[in-house]
Amino acid sequence: MTEPRAAQRSTGSTGTGEQGAGDITQEMRGVGPTAMGRGHVPPAGRSVGPLERVLRLRRDAGRKLVVPYVTAGVVDGWLDVVRAVVAAGADAVEVGLPFSDPIMDGPTIQQASLVALQRGMTPAMGVAELARADVGVPIVVMTYYNLVFRSGERRFARTLAASGVAGAIVPDLPLEESEGWRAEAGAAGVDDVLLVAPSTPDDRIRRICEACRGFVYGVGVMGVTGERAQLADSARQVARRVRAVTDLPVCVGVGITTPEQAADVCQDADGVVVGSALVRRLLDGGGPDAAAELVAGIREALD
Amino acid sequence: MSDTRRTPPTLGVGPDVSTRTSNADARAGVMGEPGVGGRFGRFGGRYVPESLVPACVELESAFRLAWSDPSFHAELDGILHSYGGRPTPVTECARLSAQIGVRLLLKREDLTHTGSHKLNNVVGQALLARRMGKQRLVAETGAGQHGVASATAAALFGMTCTVYMGEVDVERQALNVFRMELLGAEVRPVGSGSRTLKDAVNEALRDWVATVADTHYCLGSVMGPHPYPWMVRELQRVVGDEAREQCRVLLDGKDPDIVVACVGGGSNAAGTFAGFADTDAELVGVEAAGGSAVGNGIPGVLHGMASLLLQDEAGQILEAESISAGLDYPGIGPEHAYLADIGRARYEHAGDDEVLAAFQLLARTEGIIPAFESAHALAWVVREAGRAIPHGSTVLVTLSGRGDKDVAQARELLR
Numbered sequence: 261m262t263e264p265r266a267a268q269r270s271t272g273s274t275g276t277g278e279q280g281a282g283d284i285t286q287e288m289r290g291v292g293p294t295a296m297g298r299g300h301v302p303p304a305g306r307s308v309g310p311l312e313r314v315l316r317l318r319r320d321a322g323r324k325l326v327v328p329y330v331t332a333g334v335v336d337g338w339l340d341v342v343r344a345v346v347a348a349g350a351d352a353v354e355v356g357l358p359f360s361d362p363i364m365d366g367p368t369i370q371q372a373s374l375v376a377l378q379r380g381m382t383p384a385m386g387v388a389e390l391a392r393a394d395v396g397v398p399i400v401v402m403t404y405y406n407l408v409f410r411s412g413e414r415r416f417a418r419t420l421a422a423s424g425v426a427g428a429i430v431p432d433l434p435l436e437e438s439e440g441w442r443a444e445a446g447a448a449g450v451d452d453v454l455l456v457a458p459s460t461p462d463d464r465i466r467r468i469c470e471a472c473r474g475f476v477y478g479v480g481v482m483g484v485t486g487e488r489a490q491l492a493d494s495a496r497q498v499a500r501r502v503r504a505v506t507d508l509p510v511c512v513g514v515g516i517t518t519p520e521q522a523a524d525v526c527q528d529a530d531g532v533v534v535g536s537a538l539v540r541r542l543l544d545g546g547g548p549d550a551a552a553e554l555v556a557g558i559r560e561a562l563d
Numbered sequence: 564m565s566d567t568r569r570t571p572p573t574l575g576v577g578p579d580v581s582t583r584t585s586n587a588d589a590r591a592g593v594m595g596e597p598g599v600g601g602r603f604g605r606f607g608g609r610y611v612p613e614s615l616v617p618a619c620v621e622l623e624s625a626f627r628l629a630w631s632d633p634s635f636h637a638e639l640d641g642i643l644h645s646y647g648g649r650p651t652p653v654t655e656c657a658r659l660s661a662q663i664g665v666r667l668l669l670k671r672e673d674l675t676h677t678g679s680h681k682l683n684n685v686v687g688q689a690l691l692a693r694r695m696g697k698q699r700l701v702a703e704t705g706a707g708q709h710g711v712a713s714a715t716a717a718a719l720f721g722m723t724c725t726v727y728m729g730e731v732d733v734e735r736q737a738l739n740v741f742r743m744e745l746l747g748a749e750v751r752p753v754g755s756g757s758r759t760l761k762d763a764v765n766e767a768l769r770d771w772v773a774t775v776a777d778t779h780y781c782l783g784s785v786m787g788p789h790p791y792p793w794m795v796r797e798l799q800r801v802v803g804d805e806a807r808e809q810c811r812v813l814l815d816g817k818d819p820d821i822v823v824a825c826v827g828g829g830s831n832a833a834g835t836f837a838g839f840a841d842t843d844a845e846l847v848g849v850e851a852a853g854g855s856a857v858g859n860g861i862p863g864v865l866h867g868m869a870s871l872l873l874q875d876e877a878g879q880i881l882e883a884e885s886i887s888a889g890l891d892y893p894g895i896g897p898e899h900a901y902l903a904d905i906g907r908a909r910y911e912h913a914g915d916d917e918v919l920a921a922f923q924l925l926a927r928t929e930g931i932i933p934a935f936e937s938a939h940a941l942a943w944v945v946r947e948a949g950r951a952i953p954h955g956s957t958v959l960v961t962l963s964g965r966g967d968k969d970v971a972q973a974r975e976l977l978r
């Protein structure tokens with residue numbers, strides 16, 4: 261992996277990485293500029309990490325949340341892509357640590373994972389690079405459970421925390437299997453983001469939301485990640501069903517491809533996760549600018 | 564199973580199974596219902612994306628209901644009898660026994676309709692799918708035998724069927740691809756990863772995530788998320804239950820000294836072992852040397868289950884390698900990992916060359932051409948006769964399938 265090149269950080273007007281870092285530090289303390297008026301606090305007795313704090317503040321300030329996804333190591337200078345999407349208006353960034361058998365991912369992210377693995381990316385390297393990157397918004401790591409299990413839940417959680425990673429998404433670790441991991445992540449100060457699917461019954465949504473930290477990941481469509489021409493009806497439905505039982509921020513991902521779809525789903529959701537549409541641009545040879553352009557378009561559609 | 568055969572629990576059995584003092588300890592209660600959440604000791608579980616959790620829960624309750632319903636058993640047994648050809652015989656191998664110095668018996672799953680044990684599982688799952696109102700089956704296949712069985716059941720029940728098969732396997736099992744198509748199934752080649760069984764499972768799971776409302780995932784072995792490892796073992800236990808009774812007739816009421824089966828995911832072995840778990844018979848599973856999850860695996864989580872897996876330092880899954888497509892899998896069913904843990908079964912392996920030799924040996928001495936997969940179990944017996952297997956022992960081998968599908972590949976390899 262090469263060192264990130266600052267010169268590529270060209271898109272957007274929200275300023276430099278240094279300023280971004282200042283923003284998040286303030287927000288994490290709860291005194292940020294977006295904490296205007298509503299002053300919503302999470303229910304007492306819940307420990308809340310920096311991911312949830314930042315997203316709640318921004319959501320409560322009336323901002324829709326944009327969470328782009330980038331596979332670690334998919335291109336040289338992938339951290340520049342992360343910085344570029346932050347500059348283009350991302351509120352958090354989901355970083356995928358590539359796994360050999362990504363069963364929740366469609367062809368685009370499968371390909372990105374394969375490319376990243378062939379380029380030598382490992383979970384330890386990805387996290388170490390994140391530790392050196394000062395991107396200015398919370399980072400959420402997304403990976404499959406075997407990588408967590410192999411490293412050891414406690415060690416994995418502590419490594420994430422020590423590297424400044426604010427949250428984790430482990431899509432093949434459902435509620436019943438995640439107790440140990442959630443405890444370790446919580447102890448380390450990492451928010452464990454759980455998923456709610458269109459197939460999840462209401463009483464189960466409630467239990468998932470009680471255990472979830474950071475934000476609730478609403479799976480927009482029954483299926484794996486990948487671009488879709490149409491927004492599925494299930495995308496807004498899942499957001500509504502989650503919102504009915506929790507005040508955690510709700511971001512919908514899987515199948516969100518265009519700014520129009522993002523705006524559509526955000527009539528019910530607090531934000532969107534955009535993965536394959538962004539990663540495809542990188543696989544097609546686009547760099548940070550191409551990624552930033554997509555994110556800026558979504559930002560614009562939501563503001 | 565009657566309780567009179569069970570050895571009473573012995574005092575002093577601690578949780579540390581490695582210090583067990585007798586076989587009886589390891590036998591008590593083995594191969595019953597798994598623990599909460601589908602646990603076999605530290606293995607098993609249900610590691611699936613949230614989208615699939617409700618379907619696994621639904622399947623578990625449908626299976627529980629059906630399995631305690633005599634009318635379900637009556638229908639299943641009826642089909643396996645009048646359509647599948649059960650019971651399959653146990654065959655004495657007089658000539659090969661004389662040659663290797665052990666008394667060799669074969670449980671003849673090669674004589675089941677479609678040519679392998681896979682039909683036992685598939686008919687059961689298709690009946691369950693029908694009970695759940697699902698009209699489409701999706702399946703993964705390695706050697707093609709499970710795909711053929713799934714396509715067969717779909718045809719029998721008027722369902723549609725999609726089979727995922729790695730590109731490498733599509734090539735080496737071309738005849739089975741055509742058989743599936745003849746039976747009306749759609750075969751989708753999988754070009755990702757190692758392009759073998761592991762990747763076919765990935766793709767079947769991805770299909771299921773998108774189609775779960777009207778589709779049943781007809782998983783072909785004792786692997787995957789709860790309830791599959793338990794359910795598939797129960798659907799395959801007919802192999803072991805029949806064999807046990809048949810052996811008792813042949814052996815004056817006694818059980819074989821050693822019971823051997825090949826292990827890919829481990830369904831024919833689990834079904835066989837289930838019939839002998841509470842006897843004194845030694846249980847031996849034989850993996851492909853290039854896919855030996857018990858020999859070389861490390862605990863991990865893949866395809867919905869915690870088990871032993873071939874993986875690297877970071878937890879990336881490694882590719883298995885074997886001439887037999889059906890054993891080309893980097894993991895093993897969680898219950899086998901558990902049986903290895905507690906010492907109730909042991910797991911050995913056989914290499915491609917000795918497998919090919921055993922394949923020919925059985926053909927020439929007994930007039931039976933075995934599947935490459937089944938030839939692994941035979942290869943271990945041939946190699947270990949007079950060594951790990953004392954001369955004069957009685958050995959039951961489950962011949963999981965017939966070798967027709969492998970004849971073209973054998974021809975290439977032997978040229």
Ligand SMILES: Cc1ncc(COP(=O)(O)O)c(C=O)c1O
Nearest residue numbers: 708827828829830831889963964
């Ligand atoms: C004839 C035969 N035996 C064995 C296997 C391996 O499966 P399992 O270990 O589940 O019995 C296969 C799989 O394709 C097979 O076709």
